[in-house]
Amino acid sequence: MSDGQWSPSTGQIVVSGLTKEYKNVRAVDNLSFTVEPGRVTGFLGPNGAGKTTTLRMLLNLVTPTSGTATIGGRRYADLTDPLRHVGAVLEASSAHKGRTGINHLRVICAAAGLPKQRADEALALVGLTPAAKRKFKGYSLGMKQRLGIAAAMLGDPRVLILDEPANGLDPEGIRWMRGFLKGLAHEGRTILVSSHLLSEMQLLADDVVIIAAGQLVRQGPVEQVIGSMAQGQRVRVRTPNAEELTTALKAQSATVAVDEHGVLQVDGVDAPTVGRTALAAGVELHELTTERPDLERVFLELTAGKAGIR
Numbered sequence: 428m429s430d431g432q433w434s435p436s437t438g439q440i441v442v443s444g445l446t447k448e449y450k451n452v453r454a455v456d457n458l459s460f461t462v463e464p465g466r467v468t469g470f471l472g473p474n475g476a477g478k479t480t481t482l483r484m485l486l487n488l489v490t491p492t493s494g495t496a497t498i499g500g501r502r503y504a505d506l507t508d509p510l511r512h513v514g515a516v517l518e519a520s521s522a523h524k525g526r527t528g529i530n531h532l533r534v535i536c537a538a539a540g541l542p543k544q545r546a547d548e549a550l551a552l553v554g555l556t557p558a559a560k561r562k563f564k565g566y567s568l569g570m571k572q573r574l575g576i577a578a579a580m581l582g583d584p585r586v587l588i589l590d591e592p593a594n595g596l597d598p599e600g601i602r603w604m605r606g607f608l609k610g611l612a613h614e615g616r617t618i619l620v621s622s623h624l625l626s627e628m629q630l631l632a633d634d635v636v637i638i639a640a641g642q643l644v645r646q647g648p649v650e651q652v653i654g655s656m657a658q659g660q661r662v663r664v665r666t667p668n669a670e671e672l673t674t675a676l677k678a679q680s681a682t683v684a685v686d687e688h689g690v691l692q693v694d695g696v697d698a699p700t701v702g703r704t705a706l707a708a709g710v711e712l713h714e715l716t717t718e719r720p721d722l723e724r725v726f727l728e729l730t731a732g733k734a735g736i737r
């Protein structure tokens with residue numbers, strides 16, 4: 428993993444004032460954030476937020492209108508032997524349909540000047556050894572995703588960049604991916620993953636970078652981002668006397684909404700206050716639970732009004 432080319436900030440990704448303007452849309456708008464080694468960073472944003480464009484600029488596949496993106500202190504275009512430094516999977520792997528999985532990887536090794544045995548090692552790394560000699564056209568979507576990751580790992584890169592890697596994976600595949608990426612981060616590698624699956628991101632990511640309409644909305648450790656929301660805990664209440672309790676809670680300055688199952692969602696007061704208010708009003712309770720905000724709720728609040736097709 429080392430050839431002396433890396434700066435002390437090895438493996439850190441720095442995006443600074445990055446902007447990409449297309450004819451009709453500013454896909455990425457003065458975006459700045461950092462991604463640290465040894466951590467999994469989730470890159471989140473509504474559809475059309477500019478995630479793919481940002482990742483493509485990082486990998487020199489799209490030229491920025493202005494700003495810079497560096498990996499280990501260098502632009503991707505300035506890396507010699509980039510496959511040894513940065514692995515990327517931008518969309519479900521494509522390969523020659525008639526080629527076997529192992530041959531697909533061997534062809535990449537040959538083109539990149541990597542030893543042939545890296546193909547076997549990378550295939551083993553993603554658990555595809557049993558399917559090594561099967562043709563790509565017979566691979567399931569999950570196997571194709573794994574093969575794409577194997578290809579990205581051929582150069583034993585310090586930095587791994589993945590665009591929606593969980594797309595099309597079954598629950599077992601998603602669990603495997605989570606363990607695999609966490610393991611790579613544990614080895615000190617930098618893992619940047621874009622995803623729509625917020626509950627999965629909450630399990631996988633150490634840090635998140637949230638963007639909307641091309642701009643940074645929030646960045647930081649997952650727990651900190653969740654904890655930073657103005658609205659803290661929400662209390663969930665089931666009662667046969669919803670109207671009475673709602674009136675009593677509103678008198679305490681609580682905000683009360685009712686979900687599709689008739690459960691009250693109470694913000695602004697804690698569970699003991701709800702319990703006391705119910706007791707004082709003579710209201711029967713069937714459930715009283717405190718819900719911690721999760722990444723999905725925080726994401727929706729942070730990106731409200733900034734989502735949508737541009």
Ligand SMILES: Nc1ncnc2c1ncn2[C@@H]1O[C@H](COP(=O)(O)OP(=O)(O)OP(=O)(O)O)[C@@H](O)[C@H]1O
Nearest residue numbers: 449452454472473474475476477478479480481737
């Ligand atoms: N080559 C292009 N030419 C013109 N507009 C583009 C081009 N690529 C992206 N865009 C526009 O830039 C904006 C950001 O797109 P991008 O694909 O980066 O978003 P995204 O966050 O990856 O979205 P999604 O989650 O839907 O994949 C969108 O409005 C998109 O239509």
